[in-house]
Amino acid sequence: MAARIGIFAVVVAVFLSIPAFSSAQDLQIVNAERRIDLSSHIVKAFLTLKVENIGKNPAAEMLLAFSPTQIKNLAMVQALAITGKKKKKTYLPLDVKPTEQPDAPNDTGYYRVTFISPLGPGETVSLEVLYILTHSLEPFPVEITQSESQLVYYHDSAVILSPYHVKQQTTFVKTPSTRVESFTSIEPANRAGKEIKYGPYENRASYSYAPVIIHFENNSPFAVVEELVREIEISHWGSLQITEHYRLTHGGARHKDVFSRVDYQSKRSVSGASSFNALLAVLPPRVNSVYYRDDIGNISTSHLRTGFRKSELEFEPRYPLFGGWRATFIIGYRVPLEDYLFEASDGRRYLNFTFGCPLVETIVNKLTIKVVLPEGSKDPSAVLPFTVNQELQVKYSYLDIVGRTVVVLQKDNVVPTHNVPFQVYYTFKPIYMLAEPFMLVSAFFFVFVASLAYVHIDLNIARK
């Protein structure tokens, strides 16, 4: 009996002494400043947070909360820890991962940020969080004529949604032009030129939310690539051939009524203010054999400027794009192999290439990157800084017997911030390169042997 009580006491003591990392209520945000940039159709928000640990246990991580609509449209979340003062500030990247919490109110979505070292009780840390939202500007009116300007809604909260108590916060919203039709006013809120200031708000409880709608003019090009398939073909004989298939749309207010070419060309500043007719693609520096064509044929309205650090291809579709209009085209180019294929220290070869879409300021709804490895490659694997869907396919191309392995990487909701290098590793024995010339040599030899057989075989019926 005494032994049982003793065991029970020991078990309870063990449970109580396990160092528990703090729950959500042990952190507090002392100061938060949010800057939302609405200049283009990709919404960028910069959060500067000063987090304090008011609990008794060290905190290893914190949670960032997003409303259900924002979680669906979030393209990227990055966090940096700021150390040092004024001139000697250093920024260290932090690990950010999406996470689910069991007791989330109203389907809130979360991202977990892991600190570099656990935050002790009473300590503060400064963080800078960048998050990017796509498809968050809703055109209103939904349809506009050629001579109207494009107005959009932006839905957000004046108070930062957070699972922690926020002592002081301010939000600055930057619009592309001074024309703001209306904005929800949650005291104190005021507008000066292109900036709307919400705040400062004091002592808001956790999960407080004050929805605001800002109705403003945004004529920046709403270039949305619905589907992009990039095929990178590696040839060990010296080049990398990249072929990109685009399906481009204008993602803003839909165009209604007629399109008048006369109005468009004579009153260009008024007519088609939200339309765009030229796009810029940033290509690698030593690029050659660039082509721009579609199903009809070659499109000649393009300019290529090669440079030392990058090349720029400025191209125009066959017609300007208004809201809801589509253009499909193919861009292809070749780059030298030695810029992108390397040998790792363990003997494997790897391709180091840039992920994402070469077009500037465009959202890609569905991006597929296919890396075609040469015949005879084994054990392919891809290394990326973010999650993608991976699979393997087989492609039959010139002089192929068994086919080439294709590593397919697929990602949704891609923004220009995703243009970071990624690697694809594989093993390859150089002797396999001789398979192609050997096939050609044996084909020619077969022709010679056939002619020899023809000369030697005696088809006479009469005996000599």
Add this chain to the structure above:
Amino acid sequence: MAAKPIASPIPVALYPTLSVFTLAIGLVITAIFFIYETTSSRKNRSLGKELATSAVASVFLGFGSLFLLLASGVYV
């Protein structure tokens, strides 16, 4: 981090020149083979000589056509 760039075993700028020379040599040896076929009689023909000539000719022609494909942009 030993990041050694991998390049083609033969410099890419040499592909057009190499293709012209290897194809030329291959065609010359093909000519030698067919001249041997037509000028020798059935008794004097030596199968070893024929096979050797055709093997050398097919090697040169094979590599020549590979370099021709590479030089014209079909990176096989």
